[in-house]
Amino acid sequence: MLKKTRSAVAVPTLRPPLPVAPTLKRLGVAIRSMELPAIEKIAEELMGDAFQVLISTMLSAQTKDPVTLAASLRLFAVAADPAALARLPLARIETLIYPVSFYRNKAVHLKETARILVKDFGGQVPTTMEALLTLPGVGRKTANLTLIVACRSQDNICVDTHVHRIANRFGWVRTRTPEQTERALYEVAPRRWWATINLHLVTWGQHVCKPVFPQCGRCILNGTCPKLGVVREGRVA
Numbered sequence: 331m332l333k334k335t336r337s338a339v340a341v342p343t344l345r346p347p348l349p350v351a352p353t354l355k356r357l358g359v360a361i362r363s364m365e366l367p368a369i370e371k372i373a374e375e376l377m378g379d380a381f382q383v384l385i386s387t388m389l390s391a392q393t394k395d396p397v398t399l400a401a402s403l404r405l406f407a408v409a410a411d412p413a414a415l416a417r418l419p420l421a422r423i424e425t426l427i428y429p430v431s432f433y434r435n436k437a438v439h440l441k442e443t444a445r446i447l448v449k450d451f452g453g454q455v456p457t458t459m460e461a462l463l464t465l466p467g468v469g470r471k472t473a474n475l476t477l478i479v480a481c482r483s484q485d486n487i488c489v490d491t492h493v494h495r496i497a498n499r500f501g502w503v504r505t506r507t508p509e510q511t512e513r514a515l516y517e518v519a520p521r522r523w524w525a526t527i528n529l530h531l532v533t534w535g536q537h538v539c540k541p542v543f544p545q546c547g548r549c550i551l552n553g554t555c556p557k558l559g560v561v562r563e564g565r566v567a
């Protein structure tokens with residue numbers, strides 16, 4: 331097993347940006363043996379149920395994957411559809427989803443979202459970005475991931491902190507916010523990769539290209555990656 335020590339100072343490189351399609355293709359192979367991110371795992375277990383993908387994605391904001399997964403399964407065991415969730419008392423939702431980050435705010439958003447789905451959308455999750463963004467607590471990241479994972483959309487790119495960070499490290503984009511990264515990626519990434527960028531970069535970001543101390547020494551891209559913005563690499567022994 332690889333033993334991680336603290337860190338090594340990274341030497342700044344002047345390498346060109348990594349090519350987008352070949353890099354995503356390589357990562358697609360490399361992540362096959364890695365654990366799936368929480369939302370993909372939930373979608374796989376729950377047969378891609380759109381409501382449950384939406385709710386799990388809302389729960390996942392600033393929350394670790396195992397916590398999101400456990401909270402989602404506890405909640406869906408009691409309320410598997412919008413009508414059931416809308417009926418649950420707020421305090422019960424809070425108890426079921428604790429300890430996800432901001433669980434009190436999220437409980438309010440979940441209950442209200444469920445109510446709106448029942449009242450305005452016939453109990454179904456809408457399938458357009460515009461409609462999804464009308465739901466409380468739903469931003470572009472949640473809407474894009476719901477469209478990709480639950481609706482099988484090939485027209486969206488979902489950018490979270492992993493995608494934002496790694497796309498900048500690769501030199502694909504030079505951006506300050508995930509929203510800017512999403513816009514820039516539509517320009518530089520071939521369309522056939524849009525829907526899978528999130529899965530590939532989130533998985534890579536959780537296992538190898540970590541936010542702090544990326545594991546460059548065990549990375550298949552070491553040697554070609556420009557590592558833009560990397561200040562210190564994790565050291566592997």
Ligand code: SF4
Nearest residue numbers: 539544546549552555
């Ligand atoms: S771990 Fe290092 S070499 Fe690998 S993609 Fe991240 S920054 Fe590049």
